[in-house]
Amino acid sequence: MKNENQPGIKEEIVISIRGLYKSFGESQVLKGIDLDVFKGENFVVLGRSGSGKSVLIKIIAGLLKPDQGIVNVIGLKVDKLNQKELQGLRLKMGFIFQSSALYDSMTIRENLEFSMIRNFKHLSSTEINTAVEEVLDAVGLKEKINQMPSDLSGGQIKRIGIARTLILRPEIMLYDEPTAGLDPITCTEINELINEVQSRYNTSSIIITHDLTCAKETGHRIAMLQDGNFFRLGTFEEVFDTDDIRMKSFFDYNFIR
Amino acid sequence: MNIRKSVVRLINTFYLFLRKYKSGDDLFSKRVDSFFIETYSIHKFIARFFKELFQKPSEFREIIRQCYEVGFKSIPLITLTGFVIGIVFTKQSRPPLVEFGAASWLPSLIGIAFVRALGPLVTALIAAGKVGSNIGAELGSMKVTEQIDAMDVSAVNPFKFLVVTRVVATTVMIPVLTLYCTFVGLLGSYLNVHQNELTSFVTFIESAFAQVSFLDVSSAVVKSVIYGFTIGIVGCYRGFNASHGTQGVGKAANRAVVFSMFLIFAEEMIVVQITNWIASF
Numbered sequence: 365m366k367n368e369n370q371p372g373i374k375e376e377i378v379i380s381i382r383g384l385y386k387s388f389g390e391s392q393v394l395k396g397i398d399l400d401v402f403k404g405e406n407f408v409v410l411g412r413s414g415s416g417k418s419v420l421i422k423i424i425a426g427l428l429k430p431d432q433g434i435v436n437v438i439g440l441k442v443d444k445l446n447q448k449e450l451q452g453l454r455l456k457m458g459f460i461f462q463s464s465a466l467y468d469s470m471t472i473r474e475n476l477e478f479s480m481i482r483n484f485k486h487l488s489s490t491e492i493n494t495a496v497e498e499v500l501d502a503v504g505l506k507e508k509i510n511q512m513p514s515d516l517s518g519g520q521i522k523r524i525g526i527a528r529t530l531i532l533r534p535e536i537m538l539y540d541e542p543t544a545g546l547d548p549i550t551c552t553e554i555n556e557l558i559n560e561v562q563s564r565y566n567t568s569s570i571i572i573t574h575d576l577t578c579a580k581e582t583g584h585r586i587a588m589l590q591d592g593n594f595f596r597l598g599t600f601e602e603v604f605d606t607d608d609i610r611m612k613s614f615f616d617y618n619f620i621r
Numbered sequence: 622m623n624i625r626k627s628v629v630r631l632i633n634t635f636y637l638f639l640r641k642y643k644s645g646d647d648l649f650s651k652r653v654d655s656f657f658i659e660t661y662s663i664h665k666f667i668a669r670f671f672k673e674l675f676q677k678p679s680e681f682r683e684i685i686r687q688c689y690e691v692g693f694k695s696i697p698l699i700t701l702t703g704f705v706i707g708i709v710f711t712k713q714s715r716p717p718l719v720e721f722g723a724a725s726w727l728p729s730l731i732g733i734a735f736v737r738a739l740g741p742l743v744t745a746l747i748a749a750g751k752v753g754s755n756i757g758a759e760l761g762s763m764k765v766t767e768q769i770d771a772m773d774v775s776a777v778n779p780f781k782f783l784v785v786t787r788v789v790a791t792t793v794m795i796p797v798l799t800l801y802c803t804f805v806g807l808l809g810s811y812l813n814v815h816q817n818e819l820t821s822f823v824t825f826i827e828s829a830f831a832q833v834s835f836l837d838v839s840s841a842v843v844k845s846v847i848y849g850f851t852i853g854i855v856g857c858y859r860g861f862n863a864s865h866g867t868q869g870v871g872k873a874a875n876r877a878v879v880f881s882m883f884l885i886f887a888e889e890m891i892v893v894q895i896t897n898w899i900a901s902f
Contacts, residue, residue, distance in 0.1 A: 427773060
């Protein structure tokens with residue numbers, strides 16, 4: 365299903381997955397996933413804990429190897445790339461971890477500079493400083509530049525996690541539970557930030573979440589992952605306009621609490 | 622030809638032994654499996670270290686920072702330990718030497734003991750406890766909090782930045798700390814000797830090194846380089862492969878210390894045998 369009528373979304377496919385299988389020991393997590401993500405699109409993957417949502421984006425980022433299947437990102441087969449090619453691809457991909465995974469021995473400035481210094485050696489320190497300040501400004505945390513990650517709140521850590529990936533100007537953003545463990549107001553702020561990132565930097569995103577508010581506010585298309593495969597895919601209204609008990613219980617828990 | 626057949630037969634027997642125990646579910650077979658898997662992955666880890674050592678980027682600044690962490694921050698502990706061992710070893714060695722009328726040999730005895738064994742071994746064991754556990758815990762914590770994965774996805778090679786820099790730092794700094802420990806130990810020993818015999822420091826040092834040969838010094842340097850490499854690589858391997866949350870971090874730190882101490886003793890015995898064999902010519 366395409367979203368040609370959505371503003372900013374093009375027909376160009378940036379992530380294409382065919383017949384993806386992944387298992388850990390006896391447990392088969394992904395069973396033949398097929399997926400296309402379009403340029404400029406926010407694609408949300410919903411699902412229960414342990415359904416393989418995070419495994420899916422870790423395979424896309426090349427952190428895990430698939431057992432079977434083809435994963436194509438910006439025209440490159442991820443599992444066939446050597447280390448150098450994979451690093452080149454990763455510069456075009458931002459991965460926001462559930463815990464944000466900030467380097468806790470470094471200041472916020474050092475966290476943001478870390479990858480840039482090593483990957484863009486031609487840049488001067490002034491240019492790097494400007495880039496750091498610009499992304500911190502984009503996430504609204506310019507004043508935290510010299511603080512340590514341990515000095516920040518959960519929401520601020522998420523924002524810095526997003527800023528750390530934005531500094532590399534990625535074409536694709538992979539969000540792993542961006543609103544997990546945050547209060548409703550901070551969740552709304554993070555959802556707005558995800559949308560702002562998409563419109564400002566024209567990124568294509570996969571957002572892994574349990575949070576239906578996040579899915580509704582950020583997702584152009586939504587897929588429900590269950591038993592190793594997508595069993596519903598479409599816009600928020602299309603996915604939840606059903607009597608299927610699995611969808612209803614998911615919906616009710618999120619909105620009638 | 623017979624030797625070739627014997628080797629083939631031995632490999633076949635070994636292979637059958639592995640196959641026999643590989644398919645079983647009993648504890649023994651699992652331990653055999655995990656032993657070989659662990660041995661394989663450690664060797665792979667070491668091979669990766671040497672492969673990435675000469676690749677760019679050099680991470681020179683991080684190596685210097687790690688040298689400071691490993692070297693400078695270990696100085697207080699090395700000073701205390703080396704000094705106390707120098708005093709105690711001299712105090713304990715004096716009575717039997719006096720009994721045989723050989724008190725004047727005390728500086729030589731101390732010199733040989735510190736250069737050949739005590740300096741490298743004491744430094745390595747202290748560094749295994751302090752530096753090895755630190756590396757194991759730090760990398761283990763980074764692993765379980767996904768910071769290593771975060772480096773990976775931001776197109777930075779975490780192995781080069783975290784492992785290569787630390788192993789180079791320990792390999793370079795342990796010989797320096799060994800030299801320092803030997804000096805401090807001799808200083809402690811001198812205080813005790815001076816208290817009893819009123820010997821000057823220059824005379825003490827001359828006597829201490831009178832019996833120390835080039836082979837003793839070079840074997841000590843080689844030993845401390847090997848110990849430094851062992852401490853770094855074991856700490857990094859344990860930390861880099863940590864799992865199961867905070868408990869895994871504790872285990873990584875603990876295993877880094879225990880395994881590197883075990884290897885240090887094994888290496889000590891091997892190097893001593895080789896040194897004695899060379900000295901016999």
